[in-house]
Amino acid sequence: xxxxxxxxxxxxxxxxxxxxxxxxELGHDVRVTVRNKKKVSKYQHLLDLAEExxxxxxxxxxxxxxxxxxxxxxxGSEYVFHTASPxxxxxxxxxxxELVRPAKxxxxxxxxxxxxxxxxxxxxxxxxxxxIFGDNCDLAGxxxxxxxxxxxxxxxxxxxxxxxxxxAEREAWKMAHSQERWDLVxxxxxxxxxxxxxxxxxxxxxxxxxxxxxxxxxxxxxSLINGTVDVRDVAKAHILAAFTKxxxxxxxxxxxxxxxxxxxxxxxxxxxxxxxxxxxxxPKAVIWAIAPxxxxxxxxxxxxxxxxxxxxxxxxxxxxxxxxxxxxTTLVDQKKQLEADQYL
Numbered sequence: 021x022x023x024x025x026x027x028x029x030x031x032x033x034x035x036x037x038x039x040x041x042x043x044x045e046l047g048h049d050v051r052v053t054v055r056n057k058k059k060v061s062k063y064q065h066l067l068d069l070a071e072e073x074x075x076x077x078x079x080x081x082x083x084x085x086x087x088x089x090x091x092x093x094x095x096g097s098e099y100v101f102h103t104a105s106p107x108x109x110x111x112x113x114x115x116x117x118e119l120v121r122p123a124k125x126x127x128x129x130x131x132x133x134x135x136x137x138x139x140x141x142x143x144x145x146x147x148x149x150x151x152i153f154g155d156n157c158d159l160a161g162x163x164x165x166x167x168x169x170x171x172x173x174x175x176x177x178x179x180x181x182x183x184x185x186x187x188a189e190r191e192a193w194k195m196a197h198s199q200e201r202w203d204l205v206x207x208x209x210x211x212x213x214x215x216x217x218x219x220x221x222x223x224x225x226x227x228x229x230x231x232x233x234x235x236x237x238x239x240x241x242x243s244l245i246n247g248t249v250d251v252r253d254v255a256k257a258h259i260l261a262a263f264t265k266x267x268x269x270x271x272x273x274x275x276x277x278x279x280x281x282x283x284x285x286x287x288x289x290x291x292x293x294x295x296x297x298x299x300x301x302x303p304k305a306v307i308w309a310i311a312p313x314x315x316x317x318x319x320x321x322x323x324x325x326x327x328x329x330x331x332x333x334x335x336x337x338x339x340x341x342x343x344x345x346x347x348x349t350t351l352v353d354q355k356k357q358l359e360a361d362q363y364l
Contacts, residue, residue, distance in 0.1 A: 023046070023047045023048055023049075023075070024048055024049070024098045024099065025048070025049045025051065025096055025097050025098055025139075026043055026048050026049070026050055026051065026097055026098065026099040026100070026101065026262070027050075027051040027052075027053070027093050027094055027097040027099070027100045027101065028040050028043070028050060028051070028052050028053075028101045028103060029052075029053045029082070029090065029093075029100070029101065029102045029103055029104040029126075029130060030053065030102075030103045030104025030105070031050075031052030031053065031054070031063070031066060031103070032052070032054055032062050032063045032065075032066065032218060032220075033103055033104070033223075034212065034216055034218070034220070034223040034225065034226060034251060035103065035146070035209075035212055035251050035254050035255055036052075036101075036103040036104075036146075036255075037065065037066065037216070037217040037218050038217060038251055038252055038254075038255035039101060039103065039255040039258050039259070040052060040066055040069065040077070041066075041069050041073075041217060041255075042255055042256065042259055043075060043259065044069060044070055044073035044074070044075035044076075044077060045073045045074065045075070046074075046075065046259070047073075047074040047075045048075045049075055049076045049078070050070075050075055050076070050077050050078070051077075051078045051079075051080055051093050051097060052066060052077065052078070052079055052080065053079075053080050053081070053082040053090065053093050053104065054079060054080075054081060054082075055081070055082070055083055056081065057079055057080075057081045063079060065217055065218045065219070066079075069217070080092060080093035084104060084105075084122045084123075084125065084126030084129065085121070085122055085125055085126065085129075086129070087129055087132070088129075088132075088133070089129065090129055090130050090133040091133045091136055091137075093133075094130070094133040094134055094136070094137045094140065095133075095136075095137045095139065096137070096139050097137065097139055097140060098139055098140060098141050098142075099140070099141060099142050099143075099144065099262045099263075100130065100134055100140055100142075100143045100144070101143075101144045101146070101258055101262070102126075102127065102130045102131075102143060102144070102145050102146065102192075103146040103258075104126060104130075105122070105123045105126060105127075105146070105184070105185070105188065115176050115177070115180035115183075115184075116176050116180075119180050119181055119183075119184040120176055120180060120183060120184040120187060122184075123184035123185060123187065123188040124184065124187045124188050124191055126188070127145070127188040127189075127191050127192050128191055128195070130143075131143065131191075131192060131195045131196075134202060135195075135199065138201070140201075140202045141202055141203075142202055142203050142204070142205065142262055143192070143196070143202060143203075143204050143205070144204075144205050144206075144207065144258050144261050144262050145188075145189065145192050145204060145205070145206045145207070146206075146207055146209075146258070147185055147188070147189040147192075147206040147207060147208045147270070148182075148185040148208055148209060149165070149208050149209060149210040149247060149272060149273075149274065149331065150171060150174070150179070150181065150182035150185050150186070151170070151171050151182070151185045151186040151188075151189045151190075151206075151208060152165050152166075152167070152169045152170065152171060152208055152270075152272060153165050153169060153171055153329075154171040154172065154173035154174040154178075154179055154182055154323075155173055155174075155179070155320070155323035155324050155327070156245065156323065156324045156327035156328065156329040157323045157324065157327045158171075158173055158323075159327070159328065159329050159330065162330075163330065163332075164330035164331055164332040165272065165329070165330065165331050165332065166272060166332045166335075167208070167269060167270040167271065167272050167335055170186070170190075171183075171185075171186045173323075174186060178317070178319055178320070179320065189206055189208075192204060192206070193206075203268070205261040205262070205267050205268065205269065205270075205271070206269070206270045206271070207254065207257055207258055207261060207271050207273060208270055208271060208272045208273065209249050209254045209257075209273040209274070210246060210247025210248060210249050210272075210273065210274040210331055211225060211228075211246040211247060211248050211249070212225045212248075212249055212250075212251050212254055213225055213229060213248055213249070213250065213251065213347075213350050213351065213354060214250040214251035214252055214345075214350045214353060214354050215251070215252075215353045215354045215356070215357035215358075216251075216354075216357060216361075219361065221363055225251075226358075229283075229351070229354055229355075229358070230358060230363060230364070232280065232283065232284060232287070232295075232297065232298075233287065233295050233297075233355060233358065233364055234295075234296075234364060235295065235296035235297075237280065237284075237297075237298045238296040238297065238298055239298070239302075240298050240299075240300045240301060240302040241279075241280040241281055241284070241298045241300075241301055241302065242280070242301065242302055242304070242307045242321075242325045243279060243281075243301045243302075243304065243325055243326045244279060244280055244324060244325055245277050245278065245279045245327070245328060245329050246277065246278065246279075246280075246329075247274035247275075247276075247277050247329065247331040248274065248275055248276060248277070248278050248283075248347055248350070249273045249274050249275045249344065250275060250344070250345040250349070250350040251350075252345070253273065253275065253342065253343075253344055253345055254273055256342065257271060257273055257336060257340060257342050260340040260341070260342060261340060264339070264340055266339065267339060267340060268339075271335060271336045271339075271340060272331055272332065272333055272335065272336065273333060273336055273342070274331035274333050275333075275344040275345065275346070275347060275350070276344075276346075276347050277329060277330060277331065278347055279301070280298070281298060281300070281301050283347070283351060284297040284298050284299075285297075286347060286348050286351050287351055287352075287355060289348075290348070290351075290352050290355075291355065295364075304321065304325045304326050307321050307325055308321045308322070308325075
């Protein structure tokens with residue numbers, strides 16, 4: 021691929037940091053947006069990565085809710101990777117203000133900046149599998165979820181994070197279809213797991229694995245199946261989506277489906293007796309009863325716990341030539357990283 025100038029919004033994030041690393045190692049000039057340039061500690065790991073890579077790193081300040089704040093970073097970029105979006109599934113007070121508004125308006129502000137910049141050829145949007153489905157029970161009548169599916173069951177009150185990602189992606193497609201100069205490709209990963217490059221541990225995905233390893237679920241876990249995908253594979257998919265000329269539309273990413281108990285069993289197999297891991301699944305009736313105390317709604321429990329799910333990743337394999345790491349490799353690498361960084 022030709023070396024060029026690219027922008028990664030929210031470049032300090034869990035997946036975005038791997039994306040920045042890979043782009044720098046490929047020799048691209050990488051621009052990254054952060055909310056506050058003065059907080060160097062938030063992106064010091066990116067500066068360190070840039071010192072060892074062929075590409076050049078530039079830091080820009082931008083805010084999802086501030087109109088025009090992305091214009092300077094976008095001007096001169098050929099590819100824009102829009103990864104910035106709030107990600108948490110509990111602990112919020114106002115789901116519209118904290119999730120929906122920044123996801124949707126942030127996407128609009130970034131794409132408005134793209135429309136002002138004649139340099140941009142393609143936008144790669146980090147969407148999510150939750151823009152494809154709302155709850156596991158939505159699979160009823162299907163063999164597997166595919167890129168053709170859209171989440172039609174989430175609302176600002178039920179699965180607001182999923183709702184925010186769905187609205188943001190729909191808005192992106194609406195804006196993309198209103199012009200002909202640049203094209204849009206979206207990446208729709210399931211649960212992202214794997215080692216982190218930064219010292220942050222506030223990612224929902226990282227927190228889940230860390231809690232699993234530190235005994236938070238030692239008494240048992242719900243029968244909850246997720247699609248899973250390695251963070252490094254998601255980063256690679258973004259690059260393939262940008263630089264594969266024929267890439268088009270949406271790409272659902274999922275390495276394999278696994279329950280929390282299966283993930284615990286994989287860790288136990290590789291690190292026997294090192295962690296207080298769960299050995300059983302808690303009955304759904306018990307999870308339903310305690311749901312409000314553990315940050316879940318009873319509607320979520322009803323529609324997800326105990327329900328099978330399946331994701332078809334064949335498009336990403338056929339069109340992007342993406343090779344998925346095994347879940348075992350992913351969890352082993354993540355456990356070692358958390359241990360090395362003294363988070364366990």
